[in-house]
Amino acid sequence: MDDAFDIPDPTDWLETPLKDFSPLENSLHCDICKEFYDTPMITSCCHTFCSKCIRTCLSANGKCPSCQAADQASKLRNNCIMQTVVEQFLVARPAALDVARKEQQVGEQAKKPGKRKRTVLDSDDVAQEERSGRMTRRKSKRIAASQTSEPETIEIEDSDAEDGDEAYAPEKEADDGLMECLFGCGKRIKPEEMDTHLDRCEQEKREASKAKSRTPVNITNHRPPAAPDKPAPERISELNVSLLNDKKLRQKLEDAGIPSWGARQLVIKRHTEWVNIWNANCDSGGKKSQRELLRDLDSWERTQGGRAPNQNGPSSSIMRKDFDGVGWASNNRQDFSRLIADAKRKKSNPSAEQPATKAVDMVDAEPQSANGVHMDGSDDLRPQPLSDQKHHLPDDNEQPDRSYENNAEALSSIRDKVEATNEGRHYEPQINAGFEPATTNGDHDPTTSTEAPTTTPVGVEHEALLLSSHWGSTRKDEHLSAHLPSSPVKVPMFAVPARPFSDVDGGNVS
Amino acid sequence: MTSVASKRLYQEYKHLTTDPPEGITAGPVSEDDLFVWEAIIAGPEGSPYEGGVFPAELKFPKDYPLMPPSMRFLCDLWHPNVYTNGNVCISILHAPGEDPNHYEQASERWSPIQSVEKILISVMSMIAEPNDESPANVDAARMWRERRPEFEKRVKADVRKSLGL
Numbered sequence: 001m002d003d004a005f006d007i008p009d010p011t012d013w014l015e016t017p018l019k020d021f022s023p024l025e026n027s028l029h030c031d032i033c034k035e036f037y038d039t040p041m042i043t044s045c046c047h048t049f050c051s052k053c054i055r056t057c058l059s060a061n062g063k064c065p066s067c068q069a070a071d072q073a074s075k076l077r078n079n080c081i082m083q084t085v086v087e088q089f090l091v092a093r094p095a096a097l098d099v100a101r102k103e104q105q106v107g108e109q110a111k112k113p114g115k116r117k118r119t120v121l122d123s124d125d126v127a128q129e130e131r132s133g134r135m136t137r138r139k140s141k142r143i144a145a146s147q148t149s150e151p152e153t154i155e156i157e158d159s160d161a162e163d164g165d166e167a168y169a170p171e172k173e174a175d176d177g178l179m180e181c182l183f184g185c186g187k188r189i190k191p192e193e194m195d196t197h198l199d200r201c202e203q204e205k206r207e208a209s210k211a212k213s214r215t216p217v218n219i220t221n222h223r224p225p226a227a228p229d230k231p232a233p234e235r236i237s238e239l240n241v242s243l244l245n246d247k248k249l250r251q252k253l254e255d256a257g258i259p260s261w262g263a264r265q266l267v268i269k270r271h272t273e274w275v276n277i278w279n280a281n282c283d284s285g286g287k288k289s290q291r292e293l294l295r296d297l298d299s300w301e302r303t304q305g306g307r308a309p310n311q312n313g314p315s316s317s318i319m320r321k322d323f324d325g326v327g328w329a330s331n332n333r334q335d336f337s338r339l340i341a342d343a344k345r346k347k348s349n350p351s352a353e354q355p356a357t358k359a360v361d362m363v364d365a366e367p368q369s370a371n372g373v374h375m376d377g378s379d380d381l382r383p384q385p386l387s388d389q390k391h392h393l394p395d396d397n398e399q400p401d402r403s404y405e406n407n408a409e410a411l412s413s414i415r416d417k418v419e420a421t422n423e424g425r426h427y428e429p430q431i432n433a434g435f436e437p438a439t440t441n442g443d444h445d446p447t448t449s450t451e452a453p454t455t456t457p458v459g460v461e462h463e464a465l466l467l468s469s470h471w472g473s474t475r476k477d478e479h480l481s482a483h484l485p486s487s488p489v490k491v492p493m494f495a496v497p498a499r500p501f502s503d504v505d506g507g508n509v510s
Numbered sequence: 511m512t513s514v515a516s517k518r519l520y521q522e523y524k525h526l527t528t529d530p531p532e533g534i535t536a537g538p539v540s541e542d543d544l545f546v547w548e549a550i551i552a553g554p555e556g557s558p559y560e561g562g563v564f565p566a567e568l569k570f571p572k573d574y575p576l577m578p579p580s581m582r583f584l585c586d587l588w589h590p591n592v593y594t595n596g597n598v599c600i601s602i603l604h605a606p607g608e609d610p611n612h613y614e615q616a617s618e619r620w621s622p623i624q625s626v627e628k629i630l631i632s633v634m635s636m637i638a639e640p641n642d643e644s645p646a647n648v649d650a651a652r653m654w655r656e657r658r659p660e661f662e663k664r665v666k667a668d669v670r671k672s673l674g675l
Binding site for chain 2: 010011012032034053056057060066068299300302304
């Protein structure tokens, strides 16, 4: 739970030398959700809250939570500067916190010299643990985690890191008669050149910070206003439910693309929530897709809406800590043993059912597709049947897999079919075992078979092409053949699937 | 699955564990369910309740923080603003729309900007300074108003009993 919910908190600052950052961070928090402002909006009474939070409150009772003044969601305005401040604070926070914690450890160690063997025990966690008896296990874990996980963010030399001036001051004492740049760019300049340098330095710094800040800002929130390719979504208004009868109300929800089931009261609540979710997204410039918004609505549905767990007792979706596993097992012993037996039976003969039904399907499919398709004889277009390896046809002559080579029966059946298709007559699939080997040393010539398409109607050829690509993908499923029985089965060599298939690549099927 | 309510409750829990106000401890009874908390309030110094430890249960609604939690003491607490069944009657726990006694300022009542911490601090100060304008426990209120020494004696006896002394 700790890891899943590791939230930055103002109390993180309290035990560091920068404890004044705690109220600062607190003031960047929304008073409703107690988290950093997300799309802050300012009310008519000049209070600021997250867009979603204040919209939810106003839709519930139409009053500002801070001062109880009446207000309307339509009067909310973006508090853009607060948004920027929060974003920038979040960018600066990890490094600043790291510096503060380092500083604090240094201070701690200086305070108690020689009390223990520092060389051995000089671990950050130990120092942390010792310093504060009140610290919880969770916190020390978190501190340790943050120290191990982001050591690279420590930038002690950065004078912007609120480190205080005392650590910085001694460095100024250098006897070369030069002054360090007041903006902290690190350069040393003659005092008389300082003014011109400062102008330039300031300019550079501003540009650098602009470039630096652009990335994080874009990641967290801002979309450039009015992106030309995607117009900002428009806000929707709340329904005047008293004017709508049940049917019309549900229709409205369906029009909006949200579920319309449940009692009237629930439907109204759901629509209100949807309006809030939607408009909050509008406030943020539409950074979420409709799919994400629907997911948000669904999560509302599961926590507060129609599918919320019963108010009494813990939610049913979570297993209780004191769940009586033994009791449950004994109560349901019968069901469990039946399931186990089922699974064991399936495991012992995995090939029994599935492939058999497949073979039957293929045979059943045969009569409908018997016309025309069999004439396709060209080797590269030939579909690979889902049968035993022995019946695989060569894709081309380079193919190393020639398992059919010594199988006279298979070879004969292949030749039979090739001849049949070359002559343009229908080939009647039969049980392969019933075939007599016709010629044992007749060479299989792929060039002869390539002539076949000339006799094939164009549509059929096209279909065959699609077919081959279709089979091509299934051919990779080599494991399928392992499940098939090794005895010859009634599988037609030139079958098309019973169902028409759609071209997933997006090409047009004529 | 995290709802707005559970996220905020977790945030408050974290805040209360790292920086608890004096004399107050609170947290979910079980990590499986963030909507039921137990709080322990120490009797305020300088009041007859001093030295006592009062456990209470907080139950949060699904639409917290829009709606306030309910609070009930799990021990006997002889107090004008605590019902005999332990339920606490305090304005901060009353939803904005409801005002059972028609005397509360809207600003005193629940609003989403309040928090568990503020509730518990309010309850602590309520324990120290009963409000007898709208008593939940009329007998206790009358005793508090008319026979203060007896009231204090009874409370102190309760505290000692609860501590097993």
